[in-house]
Amino acid sequence: MKTFEQRLKLIGMESLQSERIATLQVNVGKLCNQACLHCHVEAGPLRTEIMTRETIEAVLRVLESHDIPNLDITGGAPEMNPHFDYLVEQAAAIGRHVMVRSNLTVYFEEGRQYLPEFFRQHEVEVIASLPCYLKENVDSQRGTGIFDKSIRALRWLNAVGYGKPNAGLVLNLVYNPVGTYLPPRQEGLEVDYKRELGDRYGISFTNLFVITNVPIGRFLHDLVRSGAYETYLQKLRDAFNSATVDSLMCRNLISVGWDGTLFDCDFNQMLNLSVNHGAPTTIFDFDMSQLSRRRICTGEHCYACTAGAGSSCKGVLTS
Numbered sequence: 001m002k003t004f005e006q007r008l009k010l011i012g013m014e015s016l017q018s019e020r021i022a023t024l025q026v027n028v029g030k031l032c033n034q035a036c037l038h039c040h041v042e043a044g045p046l047r048t049e050i051m052t053r054e055t056i057e058a059v060l061r062v063l064e065s066h067d068i069p070n071l072d073i074t075g076g077a078p079e080m081n082p083h084f085d086y087l088v089e090q091a092a093a094i095g096r097h098v099m100v101r102s103n104l105t106v107y108f109e110e111g112r113q114y115l116p117e118f119f120r121q122h123e124v125e126v127i128a129s130l131p132c133y134l135k136e137n138v139d140s141q142r143g144t145g146i147f148d149k150s151i152r153a154l155r156w157l158n159a160v161g162y163g164k165p166n167a168g169l170v171l172n173l174v175y176n177p178v179g180t181y182l183p184p185r186q187e188g189l190e191v192d193y194k195r196e197l198g199d200r201y202g203i204s205f206t207n208l209f210v211i212t213n214v215p216i217g218r219f220l221h222d223l224v225r226s227g228a229y230e231t232y233l234q235k236l237r238d239a240f241n242s243a244t245v246d247s248l249m250c251r252n253l254i255s256v257g258w259d260g261t262l263f264d265c266d267f268n269q270m271l272n273l274s275v276n277h278g279a280p281t282t283i284f285d286f287d288m289s290q291l292s293r294r295r296i297c298t299g300e301h302c303y304a305c306t307a308g309a310g311s312s313c314k315g316v317l318t319s
Contacts, residue, residue, distance in 0.1 A: 002237075004302045011242045016250070016296040018264075020286065023070040023253035025266060025313070026059055027052070028081040030258065031301040033106050036142045038176060040217035040270050046267075051258040054196040059256060060090050067287050072253070072313065074101040074266065079115055092122040098123045098274035101313075104153035105146060116153075120160045120209050125170040127209070127313075128154070131178060133196040141178050154203045163205040171205045178211055180223065180232045182239060182308050186210040186316045207235070212236075214267050214304040236303035244310030247317040250296050254282050264296045265312065268303075273297045 008016060023252065029050040032120045063071060074304035076085055078100060091098050100119065107115050117125055129149055132138050138147035154171075157163065163171035177183050190208035197203040213219050215232060223229040253265040254275070260283040263269040277295040280287045310317025 003198045004298045004300055007237075007240060008040065008245070008298070009319060011245065013245065016248070016290055016298055017247075018254075018294045018296060021066075021068055021252065021254050021292045023131075023249075024059065024063060024068050024070050025072040025074060025253050026087075026256045027074050027214055027258055027266065027269060028056070028076070028078045028084060028087070028176045030076045031080045032076040032103065033080065033109055034077070034103055034142060034146065035205050036103075036230055037222065038217075038219045039180075040214055040219060040267065041076060042217045042270070047076065049258045050081055051083070051260075052088075055258075055260045055283065056087050058260060058286075059087070061092075062283060062286045063091055064094055064287075065186075069097055069251075070099065071096045072101070077106040079106045079112060080109070085118065088118075088124060090123075097125065098122060098288050099127055101127045101129070102129050104130070105140075105149040107153050107156065108149055110191050114157050116160050116162070119157075120162070120169060122138055124170065126157060126162060127172045127174060128157075129176075130154075131176050133193050133276075137178055138146070149202065154197070154205070155201070158202075158204060158250050163203070165204075172207045172209055173205050174209045174211055175192075176211045178183045180213075180228050180235070182235070183210040183212055186309065187319075207315070209313075210309075210311070211309055211313070211315065212304045212311035214311075216267060216270050216301055233300060233303065236307045239307035240303060241306055241308060241310060241318065244306045244317040247310065247312070248305055249312035249314070250305075254291055255290070260284055262286075262291070267301055268297055268299075271299065271301065272298065 030043045030047035035044035135147040161167040162169040193208050252263040255266050255269050257269050262275040276297050279290045279294040305311050
């Protein structure tokens with residue numbers, strides 16, 4: 001079996017290198033109001049890892065000091081961090097494009113009903129997880145009743161202008177497979193989503209992002225329990241597409257853990273594979289010149305991002 005690095009060498013790459021940092025992706029904690037079966041973060045209501053105000057201030061200093069146009073905030077449910085609003089407000093004030101990865105149901109938690117309007121005020125791009133347009137599939141993956149709450153939240157976002165043509169408020173949905181298979185073509189599935197959500201619920205959205213399940217976190221545990229890990233990993237290896245490598249998300253972003261540790265991507269973060277090969281390892285000693293041309297840490301899980309049309313936090317990598 002060829003390792004991922006060996007596969008890269010076969011296409012003429014001695015190692016995977018960063019090209020620039022256009023996005024600072026920040027995981028503000030693992031606390032979440034849900035505990036989804038596929039969650040690679042293994043987030044949930046009992047998790048205590050939360051980014052502190054001190055670390056958030058360090059994130060903001062980096063954004064102020066460097067030309068990094070995008071801030072991508074994730075979790076857990078990032079909105080549950082007590083300093084979440086402050087991070088959004090300050091990043092928007094210095095002209096950064098703010099993206100929030102939302103599970104939608106957090107809007108119904110006590111004291112958080114203001115969120116859709118708050119997002120509108122700061123022109124936040126909302127990236128919302130909805131793994132299917134069918135209730136039974138969503139509830140089986142994310143918990144009973146989650147689909148109905150998600151539909152209510154999407155209608156709420158539509159009501160304040162999200163996902164509407166020419167409104168300038170971006171609402172993107174995220175699909176990931178329920179099981180051990182590669183996702184279908186993003187273009188075709190987006191057509192299906194728009195038709196089904198529009199016809200059934202009157203919901204509109206901007207784009208659909210299709211993401212391959214990475215064999216880490218709770219999904220990995222499920223694969224090992226069911227004896228499907230090697231079969232799934234081989235499926236990813238067999239689907240390796242060299243055309244995806246130039247567009248891999250790790251090459252133009254850097255991921256910040258809840259404690260300020262730096263990672264090449266969110267998936268490496270969950271495997272505790274921090275930035276290595278001599279580059280600074282925390283947000284507190286951030287060095288743009290070194291980090292923007294760092295060597296990226298890779299592993300077998302990287303096959304998920306290079307399988308088929310490729311996969312990233314913003315969907316497929318090739319047409």
